[in-house]
Amino acid sequence: MTYVTNSQEDLLVKRSTNAKAAIVITKKVAPKAVDRNRIKRIIKEALRSAKIQKGQLQIIVKRNIASLKSYQVKEKIEKFFNNEK
Numbered sequence: 001m002t003y004v005t006n007s008q009e010d011l012l013v014k015r016s017t018n019a020k021a022a023i024v025i026t027k028k029v030a031p032k033a034v035d036r037n038r039i040k041r042i043i044k045e046a047l048r049s050a051k052i053q054k055g056q057l058q059i060i061v062k063r064n065i066a067s068l069k070s071y072q073v074k075e076k077i078e079k080f081f082n083n084e085k
Contacts, residue, residue, distance in 0.1 A: 012060040013080050021047075025061040035066035046074035050081070 023043050025036045039061055047057070065073060 010061070010063045010065055011076060011080070012062055013077075014058040014060070021056075022058045023061070024058065029061055030064045030066060035064060038066045039064075042068070042070045042073045043077070045070060046077045049074060050078050 023040045025039055027036075030036045030039060042065075043059055043061075
């Protein structure tokens, strides 16, 4: 397993060979279910458009990023995987 974080620690990405795709957002990070669901949708769309195999990822959200636009989240995720290679 490898952990990849960015300097702002918005997201924590964990790669594993046997992990299912998972996006973890606690109520402490985003108290409203609307925000948690928005974050999940944005991350799933970013993974899909970046053509990343999501069956090998666990993404833990460390800060409420619901206010970010989808292209900003996509840039963060792409930066993770470009740095990893």
